[in-house]
Amino acid sequence: MGPRRFLIGFATLSALGLLWYGATSVTGLVSSGRFPSPIETYTAFQQIAWRGYAGGTLPAHALHSIRLVAMGFAVAVATGVPLGLLMGSSRKAEALINPVFLLIRPIPPLAWIPLAILWLGLGDAAKIMVIWFAAFVPAVINTFSGVRSIEHPVIEAARMLGTPPWRFVMEVVAPAASPMIFTGLRLSLQASWTTLVAAELVGALFGLGRVLNLAQQDIYPGMILVGMIAVALCGWMTTRFLAFGEARALAWRHFEAKPAR
Amino acid sequence: MDRRLSHSETIGLGALGLMSLIGLWAAISGFGLVPDQFLPTPIAVIGRFIDLFREPFAGFTLQQHLSSSLMRYLYGLLLAAVIGIPLGLAMGWFRTLDDVVTPIFEGLRFIAPIAWVPFAALWFGTGIGGPIMIIFAGAFPPCLINAYRGARFVEPRLIEAARMLGTGHRRMLMEILLPASLPSVMAGVRVAAGLGWQSLVGAELIVASAGVGFMMVQAQASVQTPTVMAGMIAIGITGLLIDVALRQGEGLLRHRLGAD
Numbered sequence: 001m002g003p004r005r006f007l008i009g010f011a012t013l014s015a016l017g018l019l020w021y022g023a024t025s026v027t028g029l030v031s032s033g034r035f036p037s038p039i040e041t042y043t044a045f046q047q048i049a050w051r052g053y054a055g056g057t058l059p060a061h062a063l064h065s066i067r068l069v070a071m072g073f074a075v076a077v078a079t080g081v082p083l084g085l086l087m088g089s090s091r092k093a094e095a096l097i098n099p100v101f102l103l104i105r106p107i108p109p110l111a112w113i114p115l116a117i118l119w120l121g122l123g124d125a126a127k128i129m130v131i132w133f134a135a136f137v138p139a140v141i142n143t144f145s146g147v148r149s150i151e152h153p154v155i156e157a158a159r160m161l162g163t164p165p166w167r168f169v170m171e172v173v174a175p176a177a178s179p180m181i182f183t184g185l186r187l188s189l190q191a192s193w194t195t196l197v198a199a200e201l202v203g204a205l206f207g208l209g210r211v212l213n214l215a216q217q218d219i220y221p222g223m224i225l226v227g228m229i230a231v232a233l234c235g236w237m238t239t240r241f242l243a244f245g246e247a248r249a250l251a252w253r254h255f256e257a258k259p260a261r
Numbered sequence: 262m263d264r265r266l267s268h269s270e271t272i273g274l275g276a277l278g279l280m281s282l283i284g285l286w287a288a289i290s291g292f293g294l295v296p297d298q299f300l301p302t303p304i305a306v307i308g309r310f311i312d313l314f315r316e317p318f319a320g321f322t323l324q325q326h327l328s329s330s331l332m333r334y335l336y337g338l339l340l341a342a343v344i345g346i347p348l349g350l351a352m353g354w355f356r357t358l359d360d361v362v363t364p365i366f367e368g369l370r371f372i373a374p375i376a377w378v379p380f381a382a383l384w385f386g387t388g389i390g391g392p393i394m395i396i397f398a399g400a401f402p403p404c405l406i407n408a409y410r411g412a413r414f415v416e417p418r419l420i421e422a423a424r425m426l427g428t429g430h431r432r433m434l435m436e437i438l439l440p441a442s443l444p445s446v447m448a449g450v451r452v453a454a455g456l457g458w459q460s461l462v463g464a465e466l467i468v469a470s471a472g473v474g475f476m477m478v479q480a481q482a483s484v485q486t487p488t489v490m491a492g493m494i495a496i497g498i499t500g501l502l503i504d505v506a507l508r509q510g511e512g513l514l515r516h517r518l519g520a521d
Contacts, residue, residue, distance in 0.1 A: 008360035016365065034384060041505040091266050095274035100282050106497040106504075110375075111474075112483035113466055114489045119299065192375040198463040201378055202478070216379035224379040232371040 027196055036222035044222030053223060054214040065200070065208045067126060069192045069238065072131025076188055077131075080139025081181060087140070088147025088174055101140070108193060109134030110198050122203045127196060133157055133187035134195035142184025146177030150214045182246045194254055209236065265492050301487045306328060310485035310494055318488055319479040321471055330461060330472040331499070333389055337396025338457045345445055345453075350438050352405075353412025354430070366405065374398035374460045375467075382468045389418025392464040392472070399460030400453035407449025416465025447511045454507055473499075 017038075023029045024037035032040055048058045056064075066259075087094045112133050113126075120126035149175065158172045200209020208231050215223035266274070283303055290296060292303040297305070313323035321329070352359040374395055381394040415438055423437045439446075465474025473492050480488035 007452075008357065008362035012361045012364055013368075035370065035380075092270075092274060095266055095271045096278040098278075099275040102279045103279065103282075106501040107493050108462050108496065110459060110463040110466065111477070111493050111496045114477045115486070115493065118484065118486055118489060180492050184328055194459075194463075195376055197373050198375040198466065201463075201467045212376065212379050216382055219383065221380075221383065224383070228372055228376050231373060231376045235373065236371050237494065 032221065032222035033219065036225050040222040041076070041225050042066075044220065044226045048211070048223065048226060054211045058211075058226070058230060059206050061211050062208065062230055064206050065196060066233075066234055066238065067130060068127045068207065069189075069234075072125075072128045073135050073189060073192045074093075075128065075132045076135035076139055076192070077086070080136045080184075081143050084140040084143025084184075085147060085169055085173060087179070088099070088144045089169060089178065101137075105137060106150060109195050112201050113195075113199050117123075117203055122205055127199045127204070127207075130199050131192045131195050134191040138182075138184045138191060140144065141182075142187070143177060144182050145182025146184075147173055149180065150176040171175050178250060182242075182250065185242060186239070188216075189238060190235075193231070193238070197231055280369055297476060298484050298486050301490065303445075306487050306494070308492045310491035313488065313491055318485075319471075319476045321476075323473075323476070323491070326471060326473045326476045327495060327499065330474070333392045334396055334457060334461050335474065337393040338400050338454060338460070340393065341390070341397050341400035341404050341457065342450060345401045347403040347434075349408025350412045350434055350442065350445075353409045353415075354368075354434055354438060359409075366402075370402055374456070375463045378415070378464060378467050380495045387468040387470055388419060395460045395464035395468075396457045400457035402451045403452040404446075405449075407445045408442060411445030412438045413447075414445075415441040444515070446515060449503070451507050451511065455500070455502055456485045457498075458503060462496055485517070496511065 021038055024032060025039065034201060044053075045058075047053055048061075050057070052060075054061070077161065083097070085104050098244060116126040116130045120129060154172065154176060158168055163172065170230055196207075197209045197212070200207045201213050204210040204213070208227055211230075212224060212227040215221075215227055286300070288305055290297070290305075301309075310323075315322065315337075317325070330490045348362070352362055377395055377398045378391075381391040381398075385391045386392055419432070419437055419441060423433055428437065461472075462474045465472040466478050469475040473495055477489050477492035480486075480492065
């Protein structure tokens with residue numbers, strides 16, 4: 001990012017902030033029942049940060065949501081990546097599982113929410129189940145295509161040296177497929193957040209989605225905005241965390257030419 | 262990777278996989294291992310799916326719910342394409358516009374489309390406007406990003422040739438950048454269609470007074486599991502049909518332009 005780009009970006013965001021303040025607070029062009037003024041947003045933030053809203057303070061809600069995403073994501077990774085590795089390395093497994101996958105895949109993860117609530121109620125278990133569904137598919141697909149795009153000489157060399165199956169998968173296939181696996185995990189993480197927010201909006205007892213839901217019912221625009229910002233920040237933080245993990249795990253990648261996106 | 266399978270082996274194993282999934286479902290539900298409200302039999306779900314076309318649930322029959330869902334979906338997707346694609350192309354051409362819009366866009370992108378639901382309900386109500394805004398929020402980013410990328414990666418020689426011939430801004434956008442970035446734009450529209458469908462389902466579960474998602478939430482509230490699962494089937498089939506239609510359209514367009 002050059003200095004010109006930074007300056008223009010900074011100027012734009014400042015202008016937007018001024019516009020926000022002007023439209024809501026100075027001229028009253030936008031009524032506070034529709035969009036909150038900066039001061040109202042700050043008041044809402046103070047309320048939820050210190051006194052709490054929807055049954056808890058902001059850090060408590062945020063931690064609850066992050067915990068659910070982390071758990072659903074972890075279950076999806078723990079099941080999706082091995083399944084992708086299996087389907088990638090064995091054509092029999094692929095032939096067996098792929099049709100089932102094709103049957104279930106067109107159903108968007110969010111469409112599982114009512115069923116999850118019927119099965120597991122409004123508590124945490126239903127959220128984890130839906131997040132698992134949402135994050136599972138990208139994890140499997142990307143792992144699978146990662147395995148399939150491994151260069152043949154690598155596989156043949158390992159075969160020729162008589163690598164036993166377990167070591168073949170753990171020491172050849174998984175590392176070679178890991179860049180694609182991480183691409184899948186990034187998509188999985190995004191899907192996890194979307195799904196969690198939707199599930200919490202449909203019905204939840206606690207969490208950031210619950211804050212949004214209650215603020216909507218109370219017609220409390222300041223709190224809605226605070227909730228949205230909190231969701232965005234949490235999503236951003238977990239994405240950074242994953243990128244950090246990727247950089248650590250794939251340190252060797254810096255020595256290779258970066259592929260064009 | 263082991264040897265390639267013959268055609269009959271692939272089909273046989275695939276059938277085995279599907280049969281065992283459905284068999285497992287039928288066995289668990291059919292032998293009464295779990296109550297019917299928890300998991301109805303496959304036959305009960307299919308029967309319910311067919312019944313829903315005749316007897317209304319939550320005020321409408323299934324095809325009426327589907328058509329109101331599709332209506333909102335088309336409006337939302339169209340709006341996203343009509344705003345996102347020209348803006349993306351223009352951002353790829355005018356550098357100042359790019360510098361101005363990108364920071365706003367990057368900031369907004371971290372907000373999950375579904376998180377707009379409370380404001381959407383507040384601003385546009387729960388009838389048709391609110392869900393359309395959610396679909397728009399889901400479908401807009403891929404439209405914009407792909408048009409932008411397409412315009413940025415146009416063969417420089419094309420742009421230089423057009424420049425040399427004195428092409429103006431408007432014709433540059435319409436006659437050089439748009440055709441050259443069409444493959445990228447079409448791919449973006451397809452991604453947008455998928456994300457938009459996903460957002461529609463989410464929006465209808467939370468704020469709507471008709472539509473398949475609304476039907477499912479109503480069924481969930483009255484513990485009618487077969488209706489919930491029939492709704493999932495309807496959503497799955499419709500999503501699949503949309504994707505197939507867009508692939509066909511993309512192929513046709515490519516063929517027309519002689520890109521193949």
